[in-house]
Amino acid sequence: MSEMRLIMPAPQDWAKLEQVEEIEQAAFGVDGLSVFNISLFARGDSLYCVSIDGRIVAEAIVLYALPSEKLDAVLFSLAVHPDFSRRGCATFLLNKVVEILKDKGFASLSLTMNPENVALKELYIRKFGFEKKADLGSHPVKKETRHLVVKQL
Numbered sequence: 437m438s439e440m441r442l443i444m445p446a447p448q449d450w451a452k453l454e455q456v457e458e459i460e461q462a463a464f465g466v467d468g469l470s471v472f473n474i475s476l477f478a479r480g481d482s483l484y485c486v487s488i489d490g491r492i493v494a495e496a497i498v499l500y501a502l503p504s505e506k507l508d509a510v511l512f513s514l515a516v517h518p519d520f521s522r523r524g525c526a527t528f529l530l531n532k533v534v535e536i537l538k539d540k541g542f543a544s545l546s547l548t549m550n551p552e553n554v555a556l557k558e559l560y561i562r563k564f565g566f567e568k569k570a571d572l573g574s575h576p577v578k579k580e581t582r583h584l585v586v587k588q589l
């Protein structure tokens with residue numbers, strides 16, 4: 437497979453943002469972000485993508501808390517194009533995001549997940565060492581359990 441590259445598309449690079457939208461819709465259906473909202477995240481330096489041969493194959497959206505004693509970042513979204521799953525794209529992207537956040541002085545990265553999702557348990561808990569911080573109860577729409585998990589950086 438060709439080399440993976442980390443890119444941060446510009447907020448008006450519609451061709452690339454439409455590829456991100458396609459990945460969001462495939463992963464999250466009606467909850468997937470529209471190209472307009474993705475553009476806003478790009479404007480806030482929150483959109484990180486993996487590109488292979490110029491095509492976007494994975495995306496992550498990271499939110500940054502206001503400066504307080506310890507800087508915490510939140511992984512709002514992470515998705516890989518179905519044609520590129522199980523090839524290490526999520527691992528590559530998460531490693532890059534963690535590296536960048538560490539360099540910027542962030543203390544932790546947190547996210548919410550369904551603890552019964554085997555792929556996410558494998559990825560976040562086993563591979564990346566996220567730890568459960570709180571049980572958030574049932575998701576109001578999906579009716580599935582959510583856990584807040586945190587990785588110290």
Ligand SMILES: CC(C)(COP(=O)(O)OP(=O)(O)OC[C@H]1O[C@@H](n2cnc3c(N)ncnc32)[C@H](O)[C@@H]1OP(=O)(O)O)[C@@H](O)C(=O)NCCC(=O)NCCS
Nearest residue numbers: 463513514515516521522523524525526527554555558559
């Ligand atoms: C979950 C997701 C991000 C994984 O992306 P990926 O690029 O396929 O993941 P990687 O290839 O980097 O795999 C990393 C590890 O995750 C685990 N994993 C990934 N997919 C898995 C699956 N279907 N079943 C079991 N474990 C899985 C494995 O431990 C894997 O390591 P290994 O291949 O060395 O065994 C991707 O399947 C996806 O976009 N899912 C839909 C959206 C979603 O649920 N996003 C997360 C919530 S925000």
